[in-house]
Amino acid sequence: MNSDGIRAAAVVGAGLMGADIAAVLALAGIDVTLIDIDDDQLTLAQARMRTSMATLSENGLVAAEEAAHALERVEGTLDRAAALNSADFVVETVFEDLQLKQEIFAAMDAEAPPEAILTSNTSSLSITALAAATKRPERVVGSHFILPGTVLPLVEVVRGELTSDDTMQETYDLWQRAGKQPVMVQKDIPGFIHNRLQHALSREAISLWASGVASAEEIDAVVVNGFGLRLARVGPLAQRDLGGMVMNVAIAASLYPDLSTLTDAPQAMKDLVDQGAVGLEAGRGFQDWGDADPRETRREVERRLLADLLHRQRT
Numbered sequence: 001m002n003s004d005g006i007r008a009a010a011v012v013g014a015g016l017m018g019a020d021i022a023a024v025l026a027l028a029g030i031d032v033t034l035i036d037i038d039d040d041q042l043t044l045a046q047a048r049m050r051t052s053m054a055t056l057s058e059n060g061l062v063a064a065e066e067a068a069h070a071l072e073r074v075e076g077t078l079d080r081a082a083a084l085n086s087a088d089f090v091v092e093t094v095f096e097d098l099q100l101k102q103e104i105f106a107a108m109d110a111e112a113p114p115e116a117i118l119t120s121n122t123s124s125l126s127i128t129a130l131a132a133a134t135k136r137p138e139r140v141v142g143s144h145f146i147l148p149g150t151v152l153p154l155v156e157v158v159r160g161e162l163t164s165d166d167t168m169q170e171t172y173d174l175w176q177r178a179g180k181q182p183v184m185v186q187k188d189i190p191g192f193i194h195n196r197l198q199h200a201l202s203r204e205a206i207s208l209w210a211s212g213v214a215s216a217e218e219i220d221a222v223v224v225n226g227f228g229l230r231l232a233r234v235g236p237l238a239q240r241d242l243g244g245m246v247m248n249v250a251i252a253a254s255l256y257p258d259l260s261t262l263t264d265a266p267q268a269m270k271d272l273v274d275q276g277a278v279g280l281e282a283g284r285g286f287q288d289w290g291d292a293d294p295r296e297t298r299r300e301v302e303r304r305l306l307a308d309l310l311h312r313q314r315t
């Protein structure tokens, strides 16, 4: 089947990502059934989808009429078996728990048509391990979205050991058709690409903070006011090309031996946890958040992301 043949999708797990992915599929003209075991989650998901559609249409990313039609294409249900029965494409977005996800994959395999693609939005679990719970490992693939899924363009399409080329391509094509910027990840490695890169940078930042090189605010300012600005336009490898390979080889020899190779959180970070400084909700983590409203703070980050994305599209 090519991705144009995908007309009906099911999303199992109506949490944050389930609602976002259902909205993305519906905007691509696909009928979506959103499935959960908790009716309240289905109600919350409807509200999240309405808010996402409003944000997209208010910012001119989607026509208001298109957003309204998309919402009509999503139906919520607690009856998984009936919903999977006619799905061409099934996305799993339940809690990040291997045993639970394997049970869901076994059920999806039994309940969805034999040719349907089964995909997981897992951020950290092995696609190969999920595929092993099914009799169709060649039709199992990862589709790793980044929150907020309706706004950030990236989807990592992750190959399990037995995923077929057709499954990779159809999944890639589908997300592209849905307006995303998919990337094929050819090896089933922990953290895929996005989270590995993200945490490689965090590890170095945490190590600099723990060794007292600068405050958390100053370390963040180096990224936000320095190479972070460039990263949104030029990836780290293209940037190396701009610098020139000879210089890169020299930097690797002199700097890499000094970079963090931490394999666990440093003691100073564990001390923060012991002191209750567990991040934004607690008002303190690496930084002091005072009495900032966590929801409003996260919304503000989303607003800035959207503004940057809009600016990028316009230019």
Ligand SMILES: NC(=O)c1ccc[n+]([C@@H]2O[C@H](COP(=O)([O-])OP(=O)(O)OC[C@H]3O[C@@H](n4cnc5c(N)ncnc54)[C@H](O)[C@@H]3O)[C@@H](O)[C@H]2O)c1
Binding pocket: 012, 013, 014, 015, 016, 017, 018, 035, 036, 037, 038, 041, 093, 094, 095, 096, 097, 100, 104, 121, 122, 123, 124, 144, 145, 146, 147
């Ligand atoms: N939140 C993120 O930033 C993010 C980003 C990328 C990937 N992910 C991944 O997406 C997945 C979902 O994350 P989330 O943040 O949306 O979680 P969430 O907690 O918001 O939602 C999970 C949903 O799964 C439902 N659920 C649990 N068991 C179920 C079952 N047996 N059948 C049907 N529904 C069931 C829950 O009721 C809940 O609605 C995880 O694998 C997570 O790692 C999350």
